[in-house]
Amino acid sequence: MIGSAIAGGFVGTLVMTAMMRGASEMGLTRIDFALLLGTTVSGFALAYAEFFAIVGRSGWMIGALLGALQAIFNGTVLVNVLLPAVHPRIATSDTAANDIALIEPPGFLMLNYGRRSFLVVLAAHIAYGAVVGWVVRV
Numbered sequence: 001m002i003g004s005a006i007a008g009g010f011v012g013t014l015v016m017t018a019m020m021r022g023a024s025e026m027g028l029t030r031i032d033f034a035l036l037l038g039t040t041v042s043g044f045a046l047a048y049a050e051f052f053a054i055v056g057r058s059g060w061m062i063g064a065l066l067g068a069l070q071a072i073f074n075g076t077v078l079v080n081v082l083l084p085a086v087h088p089r090i091a092t093s094d095t096a097a098n099d100i101a102l103i104e105p106p107g108f109l110m111l112n113y114g115r116r117s118f119l120v121v122l123a124a125h126i127a128y129g130a131v132v133g134w135v136v137r138v
Contacts, residue, residue: 004136006045012128015131019123023124048129049136051066052138056138060130060131075108
């Protein structure tokens with residue numbers, strides 16, 4: 001199961017990154033997903049696989065639902081509370097652009113990166129979850 005989770009995470013990450021990069025190139029969002037999160041999304045596949053093991057089934061629909069829930073969590077809690085607290089380049093009220101080059105804080109549902117940013121992130125997370133759910137077998 002760990003092997004399929006890693007494979008699913010890799011393929012899901014490729015799909016999700018391609019969607020996010022494509023949306024950025026088409027002007028649908030200004031979010032630079034790779035810069036914000038790096039390669040940590042592969043580790044999420046292991047958490048998905050663990051969830052599949054706990055519930056005793058996997059599949060693209062369950063994976064897509066988990067992806068949607070993760071996007072909602074990311075858009076509300078992660079990018080507003082956790083990410084600015086640990087990312088050294090996210091701007092806060094205590095920093096100034098003349099100190100270091102800063103990244104604009106995402107804001108609620110990532111609205112600071114464009115009005116369609118959350119929809120792009122939601123679609124990409126659903127695709128990621130669907131791929132992981134399809135690849136991981138319980």
